[in-house]
Amino acid sequence: MTASVFAAVAGIALGCALVVGALGLLALRLLSRGSLVAQIVVVAFATVASVVSGTAAVASLMYLSAHDLIVFYAVAAVAGVVSLVMASVLGRSLARDNKYFRAAAASIGRGESVLSPDRHTSLEFAALAGELAATADRLTESREREERVEASRREIVAWISHDLRTPLAGIRAMAEALEDGMAPDPERYYVQIRGQVDRLSGMVDDLFELSKIHSGALQLSLERVSLYDLMSDTVADLAPVALAKSLDLRFEGERGLMLQADARQLARAVGNLVMNAIQHSPADSVIVVSATRHVDGRAIISVVDAAGGIPEQDLGRVFEAGWRASEPRTVSAWGTGGRSGGAGLGLAIVQGIAEAHHGLVTVTNVGNGCRFDLLLPQHPLG
Template structure:
């Protein structure tokens, strides 16, 4: 083929393609608000017309016989129809997938699980369906977490309202008795009022501490802390309370462990656990506070009591704010701050918040006739 003939053929093919393409673009513009299926059919039709028209013009110029032209046009028409049918099948598949993803999106919006696509789905669509399923799982977890948070918030409000009434009613009654001069021992009433005020202050402190934890505003001052010194101080401070209940509060474990921590906040967390154990352990039982080193190098502070354990259905909620155990741990004080005689189930939530701020982990398990709470703390939480 000479250069001139080649240029002629290429020019004819280009011209036909441009005309078919222009008509296709016009059709697409008119169908811009139409369905994707119609637009894909237009693209396929324009492609077929472009090829067939260009070929037909060139063949016609070659002065073939009428029979040969008829054969060519027959082949071209059949090939074009087959191409359009194949395009229609592809469009049908795409429409099917579109319906699937629309339904899947609607199910996600309703909080329902996504149904897996059929086994004939292409790799790309199967991957997208998998991402939708994973998104559904994450959204479900998020909804459940929000529901737990909302339930916890309502429980906190309910328990705070309940626990405030008792000390406030007592203070009011004693104040009225003192005002009317109806008490033979005013000094005793002054002491009791002071005790109730301390109780209220402890509840307010717990709420403030928990609010800082939830807001991410808990600021820690890290320093090198000797765990034996910290634990022995807590045991010494709470020993009189334990002795008053005929409990044996003791320390066991290693004495040379140190780590980087906020001594004040860590003491508060451990003190909450020890005080809870004291409040719930029966007279004559033993409470063991120990310090050991985990196999991975973390320090482990554990508090083991004999308070009857926690029901299995409650173990997953132990560290939720506002949670209070069902039987056998039924005392209203479970979960309160250390040293308080009542509370709204904030103590264990505060413990978890403080431990997390130290990049640690807190766990609880039932052992024997009681519970084991463990604080697992890294040696260098900032590193």
């Protein structure tokens, strides 16, 4: 074939393809809001028509026999019909997949999941189904977490309402007795009222502290802290409370541990853990507070009590704000003189303070009691 003949053939084929392609694009534009099956059939038809029209135009110039042209048109017609049927089948399959994924997306919105990644033979659709299934799982986890947070919020409100009612009722009764001159020992009443006010103040402080933690507004004032000094001071502050319950409160561990921390917040966390142990330990038992160094360099503050342990099903919830078992293990020791009934906030505050220091707090059952471990890095913001 000479160059001029090849150019003529290519030009004829290109011209036919451009005409058919333009008509196909116009048809697709008109069907832009139509069925996916129709759009795929148009693409397949345009492809076949482009080939057939170009070939027919060239063949009409080359073939000398009308019989040969008829044979070519017959073959092209059969091929075109087969192509359109295959395009229609593919389009219907895609339409079914589209319907399936629409139903699946609607089910995810309702909190259900009907996805099956193995349903599709197409690799792309199988991957899409897998992603949607993973999204459904994440949404389910998010809903469950939101439900737990909402349940925790309701528990906080319920416990706070309950715990506020008792001291308020006591203050009212003692104030009325003093007002009516019926108090047999006014000085004792004044002391009791002051104690109840301190208790209420401690609850308010806990709520404020927890709100700062949850809102991310807790700001740390980092300084170099000696764990021995901080923990010995905390143990000394709470020793009278432990002694009143006939408890042996001990401090053990290394003396030279230093880390960057907020001394006030860290003392609050340790105090809450110790007070939690004091509230639940039986008389004549031992509470051991210790500070050691983990193999990875972190400091470990441990509080081990003999309070009988926590049921395994409850271990995962002890740090939830507002949660309490049969008796509260989440008492706060701060602002209450160590005698608050608590509102399920103490351990939640400990967890928030630990996370603010880029650390964590854990709880395990050991022997006849519990072990709370507060793990803190030496440089939390480094």
